[in-house]
Amino acid sequence: MREIFNFTVIILCILYFLSMFLNPQLIIQSTTKSAIIWWEKVLPSLFPYFLVINVLIESKLISCLSNIFFLLSKKIFKLSSNGFLAMIIGMLTGYPIGSKMVCNLYSQKLISKNEAVRLLYFVNNSGPLFIIGTVGINLLGSKKYGYMLFFAHILASLIIAFCTSRLAQSEIPSASTPYKLLNFDIGKVLSKSVKDSVESILIIGGFITLFFNLNNVLEYFKIYHSICSLFRFTGADATLIKGLLYGLFEITNGSVQINTNSLPVWQKLIASELIISWGGLSVHFQTISFLSAAGLQSFHYIIGKLIQCALAAAIICVFLIISPL
Template sequence: MWKTYAAAFTVTLFAAALLFSPETGLRAAIYGMDIWWKTVFPSLLPFFILTELMAGLGVIAFFGSLLSRFMQFFFRIPGPAGVTWMLSLASGFPSGARMAARLRAEHSITRIEAERLVAMAHSSNPLFILSAVASGFLKNPEAGFLLAAAHYGGAFLVGLTMRFYGGSKKGKAKTVASGPLTAFKEARKKDGRVFGTMFADAVLSSVQTLMLIGGFILFFSVLTALLNEYGAAAFFFSLAASQETSMPIVRALFAGFFELTSGVQLSSSTSISSNVSLLLISAILGFSGLSVHAQVAAIISSTDIRYGPFLVARVFHSFYAVILTLWLLSYPFSFPAVSLSFIPERGMFITVLFLGAASLLLAFRYSKSREKRA
């Protein structure tokens, strides 16, 4: 019961702080909204829709059958889960958790396998690392591949570590007896929807998940701003920072603990040396911030997947990424300079376009349901 009292007290305190500082909350909410509808929504939406279509059409089952032995040997997860992991590397978080929750809801994987998958299928979008972080925040395109190598290398090591989670008895994957074509046909037959209905469902489901993600981004942006406004952050800084020179590092870690983008942006400050900035960014990207953690927890809450293994895996990911970054910095590797530019206005246009399309689809479905009831 004490957890309920603590949660009620915390939420009430947060609401009071927001009432007394509405301008701070508004500025932070606008900042979070700007990140969501210009960058997060347009970068994740295509992957969400495509993975829904691939699952419905049987493509994931097909490649899952091909990759089954490889994934069992390295990560102790079945083939379809391995396809999910590879897709999550390209799409970014929290798409891995979303696809894992779907596989678990369909009973395609066991709970232990789902927890392994959620723990390892969690990495940043490469567009964010190469464009926003390297070219935008750091103004150093050469650092993009170094950060990406450390981040995705850390994700691979997390997968190897999580293969030992759950023991040898629980969560043993089912062997795939059917061939790729048979698995493809069975998955398509099991779904049974025509392509038009499948596409509409994919758009609606993807937009719904992204609205949830947007809510968490806004909430944690406001929370971080209020902690800074009322001195909670300054109190933590006074305890953690023994020297004035270490204050920017502590500020970056504090912000990154709550919200990834803010932490990465502060880590790119000119007051922090370039090598330390890269180490901080790798650590923050590996942990990914409580805002993303809350998104994953909300997505898996409809299943029996537990949050604990995911949290432990993020600590491992942060540690592995920092070690790999140190190793890459200690050797004279030459990484190519890749300067990607994502124009925010284009992202905003895509967001508005798909929100409008989703609204039309919802209205069409509602009218159809009314006709059936009549």
């Protein structure tokens, strides 16, 4: 499996390299556009979250804050209060903050390795602003559809969290020990928090540019067109296949491709849910870079995203049966 993956990456790198010579303007325009998206959309929305989370963790203030959730997290999900707080933040903020927070908590020894691994199955989620605002209102033209997508996405995550809690070891985490709120060096905390946040946001920007360019390279070499032609014999709509292929690599491009074409609404909803719950290879590579730095493996994270895709799409189908469009 690793050999197949490595071979695929090598082929993509060769195509990327060739496109720089055959059509350098394509790469320049694509890189410029991705940098603008990163500067205008990603940096303002993610950097404050990274900074606040890093300050909370570095100063140990998160241990005090998370004790509020201790009883709820212990009884329902068998998580420590810190782990439960990471789960809530991951559901409310968006990719890749949930996984980044787990890595930070594990590196600071605020959660165990077993709990970190279990959190990776369900902690990394798309944010409500993107699902309801961007996909629901802007692309689908309906707040109702946005809420349907969001609730299916989060419900799938909660189901995974509950199911993994049944398989968790019998040990029940205890509440964090009290911590003196002012017992930290504010200079060191802010310095390290800013440094880590800047590093994280730059990594994200690099991956956004990489996969934004990659989508354009695959389009330029007619790879997407060839794959869509292969699926033509199955009767699947070429537009739908192309949108899902875009979503395989990057969530925003995939969502735009699906929802700006003349597909039936039910197909748009199911395809959008698959793309949103998958998150895209762009998000996954960002997450894997954080996991590698923390000494955690990516296997459980990828499996969790695949399960969430299937569950969320199934929940959307149930919604459509209960309340037809």
